[in-house]
Amino acid sequence: MDTSMKTKFSRQREAIRKQLSGRHDHPTAETLYEELKEEFPRLSVATVYRNLNQLVESGEIAKINLNGPARFDYNPEPHSHFVCKGCGCVVDMSDNNDEALIAARKNFDGDIESCSSQFYGMCSQCIKETAQ
């Protein structure tokens, strides 16, 4: 992408940003698109992808690659996620990777900038439902 390009305001990007803010379910582009169609009946799914990519590129949001379509996180700060094997939900974990980073840097011949971890298992909700 051309870095000399100065970004202009767009109602769509603003709406996408807002839609993603303050939530912790890490929605996909498709989910955001479906939700925003109400407010923007003419919205194109390409516009959602375009803007999400731009926001990721600028470091304002984060992209999460797991199985299936990419998910997006309003919080770009490195943090861990729990992925439920039952319902597929992706939940924020409140741990700091700092120790892992420090440990990893000791025996690695390169420059480690960041770390992202995923934990897998069953969320409390799914455990309940399985118990029935």
Next chain:
Amino acid sequence: MDTSMKTKFSRQREAIRKQLSGRHDHPTAETLYEELKEEFPRLSVATVYRNLNQLVESGEIAKINLNGPARFDYNPEPHSHFVCKGCGCVVDMSDNNDEALIAARKNFDGDIESCSSQFYGMCSQCIKETAQ
């Protein structure tokens, strides 16, 4: 998939297994396909995907989801990876997630089974080339 199905031997699956064994570059299905075409000129890419999925399903190998096509790991034991932002290489890290697992379980209301971490940065090779 039907669990009552007993798997039969296949030369192709054996070759895929062998091709993946003993290497640490975590190739994609496409890469393995290209490499195996020499030995199996009639090989279909669908066969590679089919068998890789089967091996993942049986827990014999692991699937790694990052940006781009999935990569496969002959080592199914949970371990961390370093992903180079320069060349895109994926390198094994010799750390144990046990501490991270124990810490995460303490303040999480659910059943955490496993953990996978990725470290991002520049590999030593890329650092050298950038310095030039």
Next chain:
DNA sequence: TACAATAACGATAATCATTATCATTATCGC
């Protein structure tokens, strides 16, 4: 306010990775 430059849009075609389908072939137990 008008206007030129251009970023962003919406619609949709194209691409890429992966899976499904199906007729044929290979494996396996008898």
Next chain:
DNA sequence: GCGATAATGATAATGATTATCGTTATTGTA
């Protein structure tokens, strides 16, 4: 060998994402 069926190869189909392109909206300036 023979029957049952898992696995294959070819290819169509799907799902996610990106590229294209003509139109629209934003922005800076006259």
